[in-house]
Amino acid sequence: MNERAHILPAVQAILDRSSVDAGPCAVLIVRLQGMREAQLRFGYDFGSEVMLASRERIVDAVRHVDTVFVAGDDTFVVVLPMVRNRTHALLAATRIVAAFDKALLRGERPWHGRAVVGVAIHPDHGVTAEWLYRRAELAHDEALRIGEAFAIYKPDVTPVEILYGELREDIEANRLQVAFQPLHDLRTGEISRVESLARWTTAAQVVVGPNDFIPFAERSDLIVPLTRWSLNASLRHAAALHRGGCPMDVAINLSPRVFVEQGFAEQVLGAIEIWGVPPQSVIVEITETALLTDMDMSVRVLRRLRDCGVRVAIDDFGTGYASFAYLRHFPATELKIDRSFVDAMRGDRRTELLVQAMIDVAHRLGLEAIAEGVEDEFTLRRLVEMDCDLVQGYHIGRPMPAEAFVQERLAAVSMV
Ligand code: C2E
Ligand code: CA
Numbered sequence: 001m002n003e004r005a006h007i008l009p010a011v012q013a014i015l016d017r018s019s020v021d022a023g024p025c026a027v028l029i030v031r032l033q034g035m036r037e038a039q040l041r042f043g044y045d046f047g048s049e050v051m052l053a054s055r056e057r058i059v060d061a062v063r064h065v066d067t068v069f070v071a072g073d074d075t076f077v078v079v080l081p082m083v084r085n086r087t088h089a090l091l092a093a094t095r096i097v098a099a100f101d102k103a104l105l106r107g108e109r110p111w112h113g114r115a116v117v118g119v120a121i122h123p124d125h126g127v128t129a130e131w132l133y134r135r136a137e138l139a140h141d142e143a144l145r146i147g148e149a150f151a152i153y154k155p156d157v158t159p160v161e162i163l164y165g166e167l168r169e170d171i172e173a174n175r176l177q178v179a180f181q182p183l184h185d186l187r188t189g190e191i192s193r194v195e196s197l198a199r200w201t202t203a204a205q206v207v208v209g210p211n212d213f214i215p216f217a218e219r220s221d222l223i224v225p226l227t228r229w230s231l232n233a234s235l236r237h238a239a240a241l242h243r244g245g246c247p248m249d250v251a252i253n254l255s256p257r258v259f260v261e262q263g264f265a266e267q268v269l270g271a272i273e274i275w276g277v278p279p280q281s282v283i284v285e286i287t288e289t290a291l292l293t294d295m296d297m298s299v300r301v302l303r304r305l306r307d308c309g310v311r312v313a314i315d316d317f318g319t320g321y322a323s324f325a326y327l328r329h330f331p332a333t334e335l336k337i338d339r340s341f342v343d344a345m346r347g348d349r350r351t352e353l354l355v356q357a358m359i360d361v362a363h364r365l366g367l368e369a370i371a372e373g374v375e376d377e378f379t380l381r382r383l384v385e386m387d388c389d390l391v392q393g394y395h396i397g398r399p400m401p402a403e404a405f406v407q408e409r410l411a412a413v414s415m416v
């Protein structure tokens with residue numbers, strides 16, 4: 001029996017189980033470009049290993065309720081129950097595509113593949129697993145044909161345009177929101193900083209997190225207006241805190257793509273000046289992919305910002321392949337240790353030692369050490385003992401709407 005013959009009944013079972021009231025199901029065909037060449041060059045064992053690692057990437061990119069099947073040498077079938085609407089299904093496709101942005105490391109050999117995704121929705125595009133499978137395949141072929149990373153089955157509309165239009169309109173109409181998450185300074189015992197995190201509630205009232213729409217924006221030109229919006233919205237709230245006698249640092253996430261924009265540093269500095277926030281209280285957070293994209297350009301932009309007092313944090317430290325190499329060139333002022341390490345610290349001595357080592361490296365280079373993803377008191381205490389400077393995580397405070405955060409803070413100040 002071939003793989004499809006195994007998978008179809010399992011997909012059908014999921015369709016049968018999920019109630020229509022909870023929302024439609026989506027069936028996705030995910031095919032990895034370049035797998036066949038990799039197999040022919042490096043052998044079938046290598047191919048199998050890449051498939052295993054790829055499956056993990058996809059599993060990490062989707063929700064716990066979603067199911068990932070391996071359907072051949074280069075293909076996966078992903079079933080997403082309760083997707084609410086098409087936008088939601090397409091955003092999941094974007095996440096899967098984005099999961100392959102970084103090369104997979106198999107042994108010594110990096111593998112850089114690209115995922116192309118076809119999407120079909122139950123019940124709109126079929127009620128049986130077989131029909132959905134076939135239509136997701138057709139959508140996949142359509143995506144390949146038009147050179148997109150994904151497509152949805154529907155001969156008469158291009159759904160990417162729907163998603164693009166919806167996000168663009170909402171950015172332009174200032175309908176995205178800023179959430180602030182507090183950071184606790186372990187040296188002063190105060191909440192001294194917030195990280196600004198974008199939120200999008202679509203017209204259909206679906207709250208979409210940035211892990212879903214930022215990769216989509218990055219793949220289109222929307223990342224430019226989105227970054228402009230994020231800078232201004234974050235600084236506006238920060239300015240309110242400063243004016244109200246509760247000055248606080250604000251950390252803003254910058255996507256690697258915007259560094260190549262002409263005059264980007266001036267745009268940031270201009271926004272800081274307009275809102276009247278001291279540049280020393282603004283931190284831009286960059287992940288290392290920023291540097292891998294265009295090291296020289298990124299360093300130039302960041303130096304210009306540093307010269308004017310803006311601080312620079314390396315985000316998600318420890319997750320990339322080049323962490324140490326780029327520390328040499330990077331004009332950073334702080335280092336944010338990735339959540340995956342902090343989260344795994346409990347009860348794992350080796351991870352604890354790693355986190356300690358990262359804090360020490362930061363200090364030796366004259367950088368502040370920040371731990372993100374602190375979810376319990378035990379981890380917090382260990383980080384205090386390790387001499388970490390700042391901590392962030394659900395245990396300190398969850399992200400909340402920036403308006404509410406600002407109001408709460410200003411009310412607390414006026415009580416004193
Ligand atoms: P990040 O910069 O690493 O942001 C931290 C993420 O971890 C946030 O997710 C936050 O809600 C989550 N988090 C914080 N504390 C905890 C914890 O204790 N446990 C767990 N499990 N999670 C925690 P969020 O808001 O979904 O943001 C995801 C990513 O999207 C961010 O990762 C950042 O890279 C990106 N992002 C967010 N807003 C923007 C934006 O305005 N522009 C750009 N370019 N990227 C953004
Ligand atoms: Ca960040």
Ligand code: CA
Nearest residue numbers: 315316336372
């Ligand atoms: Ca981070």
